[in-house]
Amino acid sequence: MRGGYTGRLMVVDLTRGEASVEDYREDFAADYLGGFGVNNRLFLEYSSPGTDALSPQNPVIFGAGPLVGTLVPGASRVMANARLPLTGAVASASGSMGLGANMKWSGLDHVVLVGRAPAPTLLYIEDGRVDLLPAASLWGTGILETTRSLRAAYPGASVMAIGPAGESGAHSSLAMIDACATLGRGGLAAVLGSKNLKALVVKGGGGVAIADPGRVQELVKGLHQRLENFDMREAAAELGMIGAWPMYASQLLPYGASEEDLRELTERFGPRAYLELKKCRISCPSCFLADKDELLLPSTGESVYSTSFLNAAIIGCALLMRDAEEAASTLALLDDLGLDFMTLSWQAAFLLELREHGFITEEDAEGIPLARGAAILRELALRVTERRGEIGEAFARGWRGALELFGEDKRRYTMLVRDQDCLYDPRVSGLGTMEFEQVVSPRGPTSASAGSATYVPGLPEERLCRLTARMGVGEQALGRIFSPPWGMNVGRLTRYSEDWFSLFSSLGICNRYQINRFYHAELVRDLYAAVTGVELEVGEMMDKAAAAWGLYRELNAREGLGSEADVPPEAWFDEQPLWGRGGHLRDYLGNELTREDILTLIGDYHDERGRKHG
Amino acid sequence: MIHVSEKCTGCLTCALVCSLSHHEQCSPSLAYVRLHADGSRWRAEFTPDCDECGRCARYCPYGALEKEN
Missing domain, CATH: 1.10.599.10 (Aldehyde Ferredoxin Oxidoreductase Protein, subunit A, domain 3)
Incomplete structure (x- = not known):
């Protein structure tokens, strides 16, 4: 293979504690380009239909395409294929930050995980070499602390970790890369948890060969010039996705909301509210419009990462939270537990709908506060993670569990396709x-x-x-x-x-x-x-x-x-x-x-x- | 070269273009500009091989690098 591709994949058998690096078939890349496409082809190779999502036989396949790790702007995506427990579907999840680039700089286009480790494990890859290390001391630890401690132990590495929700097998769990990029809504973290894999740490000291370096620089220069002429460039650089607040705001408002409601929510969750929390912007490798944040929560002095402040604004508007800090700290809690904020928000909303239509009372809710605000989401997140109480256990099994508990006829009170919100x-x-x-x-x-x-x-x-x-x-x-x-x-x-x-x-x-x-x-x-x-x-x-x-x-x-x-x-x-x-x-x-x-x-x-x- | 850490987001574009132009591959390890995480900020270090060609500054999308006059 010429530039872009390394042509190699690593297969890690977690059951045996063995790994091998091998060349993969060139026609896979020729037919399906790389990343997502080759992941799908490899999944066909390494999986059998009908395998349970949480079985050791369910492979997890990571892939980084030929442009990842290069100068091409925004080329930092890593794809992860697995059968997921929320829906039973084979998903190809998309994530970012430094995982894909480090895989490439480590000489790998794909990493295939099979089997189940006998005990909590950390998988460390550096320049194509691999170590399976005990991770019992990290089991039960939140994603933020796990990431910080692993980054301190392995400077310059990228860390993909699962949180307590993945460890307990919650179907709404996901993994986080470098603590600020999500990977795998629908329970990828539960799949990794079932394999006893707490974290994947990758550090690459090599590089990606480029067929025509001059042409790449010329094309990227052209892209940068286009960016310079972008009329929203300044807002995007300063504010990230929240810079396009007017475009999003109308979609975040409740039905029938007035101009006054819009002003109120803009004040609480719009650009000005963001700037009060913003500590710094964080970019994925090669990205020219950083969209991740480090935020400072003024009332506690705590510093948290955010996948994008827009996500905090989404849950803040939907559940009418008090202010941006409450929304950002709630999002940070869900990220730390390793839960999908979207599924959890919809599950909270489902409980509110059931209460509004008289199907449940405060008493039935086992102490979960049935009112809009941060409390319902925070409480539900903890119960799902711990699988505590009837609701916590049922909702940890996703929408199928929720509908088994409250009845299939309540499907109308949420919005599902293939049992995913x-x-x-x-x-x-x-x-x-x-x-x-x-x-x-x-x-x-x-x-x-x-x-x-x-x-x-x-x-x-x-x-x-x-x-x-x-x-x-x-x-x-x-x-x-x-x-x-x-x-x-x-x-x-x-x-x-x-x-x-x-x-x-x-x-x-x-x-x-x-x-x-x-x-x-x-x-x-x-x-x-x-x-x-x-x-x-x-x-x-x-x-x-x-x-x-x-x-x-x-x-x-x-x-x-x-x-x-x-x-x-x-x-x-x-x-x-x-x-x-x-x-x-x-x-x-x-x-x-x-x-x-x-x-x-x-x-x-x-x-x-x-x-x-x- | 001057690095303005307040503007830097850690995108590594500087290191990627540097290694590409000097070594024909994209590799932060081979670049003459190295970024190190320093708390919430990034600190840039230039190796003795840096010839101040200024590509890192020209390609930085955040204006975090400047060539000294």
């Missing part, structure tokens, strides 16, 4: 690709996998079409997407949004809007060629990205999660408020949509997925 309510934001993809995503709703121009509210059809063309979508497909009766067919567009994500995740570039807005398909092709020396046509490259996504769907189809699982949540068709929200289901351009329309769009999505790019 939706992140976006199309009745609030309109049915763009991110909202629609929640229904067709093989692993269930996630935040990342279908970004497109519909992320930005209110763009006219002509601009949407132009921005979609930048994603390598050919003329004929554009004709099918931007067509009557809706003006934009979100089902067809979603196929290409997923392929765009697949491309970025296979190569290792961050697919956040703030990063990918600077990229277009020709530029990605040129960067890939300059780094690896492999020249591809755009159509060829996009077909490989589509093949990687097709394999992802296939891995889930063999687990019984094929297109029959693409079922929209009932709440989409119910105008009654849910968690303070409600209204008619509409598409991005404002057309009202019926249940029939959604079924048509799902059919169109599958029709489009059956086609080649062009």
Whole structure:
């Protein structure tokens, strides 16, 4: 292999305490590009269908694409494949910070974990060598302390750790990388906990070979110049994602909220509130728009990390927390325990809905405070982590556990697809690709996998079409997407949004809007060629990205999660408020949509997925 | 070279472009500028091999490096 790839993977058998480094097949990278795509191919190789998520036979596969560890801006993604307990789906989770780059600098494109260690273990990799070390003293420790102590022991290394929630097998657990990037909503930490793996520490002292160094520098310089002309650059540099507060604020408001409510929430959780807590911004390797934070909580003097202050604002607005500090400290608690703040927030909201509709009382809640605020989320997080009480034990088994406890007929009081909570309510934001993809995503709703121009509210059809063309979508497909009766067919567009994500995740570039807005398909092709020396046509490259996504769907189809699982949540068709929200289901351009329309769009999505790019 | 630690986010772009231009690979270990975590801040150190070509400053997206006149 030429530049970008190391061509090597490490297989660690935790049961035997053995590891080996081997070359992987070159055709895997040729067919599926790397990262996400090759992870899927390796998962096919190392897994058997029907394996329980928490069984030692469930492999966990990490992968970093050919651009990771290079100068290419935002190329720091690491992907982790495993079957997850929340849904039973095979997920390819996406994370960031320094793990992927250190894998590459350590001479590895992929790391495959199999088996189960006999006791709590720390896996340390440095430049392709491996140590399995006892970690009993870290078991039970929060992620922040674990990360700080391991960074002190291994300066310059990247640390992926699980918290107490992963150790106890909570299905809503996730891992954290360098204490400020999440990895694997849906229970990746529970899978790692079942393997007795507390942390993976990787330190790379080598480098990534580059086929054409001059061309890479020239292309990156062009990207930096585009960044300099970005009108929101200053706000983004100063404020990170919260710099785009006006865009997010309208989506965070409860249904029917007034201008006064908006002013109030902006004061509590908007940019000014952020600046009062901000200590410093933290960037992933090569990223030109840092979005992680170190925050200082004034009332305790405690310093915490944040995946993004926007996440604190999300839970703050949703549960009407007192102020930004309360929201940031609650988010920090969940991160430290290793819990997905989105699933936990929805579970808290579910309890509130049940109370509001008279299905439960304060007494039934076993002392969990049934009122909006930080207390319900904090208490629920602790009980789920400790599997304490009937509710704690049931909710630790995810939505299946919650519905077993309160009855399947209560499904209407939350918003689930494939037993995973939706992140976006199309009745609030309109049915763009991110909202629609929640229904067709093989692993269930996630935040990342279908970004497109519909992320930005209110763009006219002509601009949407132009921005979609930048994603390598050919003329004929554009004709099918931007067509009557809706003006934009979100089902067809979603196929290409997923392929765009697949491309970025296979190569290792961050697919956040703030990063990918600077990229277009020709530029990605040129960067890939300059780094690896492999020249591809755009159509060829996009077909490989589509093949990687097709394999992802296939891995889930063999687990019984094929297109029959693409079922929209009932709440989409119910105008009654849910968690303070409600209204008619509409598409991005404002057309009202019926249940029939959604079924048509799902059919169109599958029709489009059956086609080649062009 | 001057490093303004208040502006630095630890993205390593400086080290990546330095190693790329001098060693044709991206490797912070080979770079002539080294970033070290120092509490919440980053501290930059320049090795004796640094020829002050200024690429690290030109590519830094946060304006955290300046070339001395």
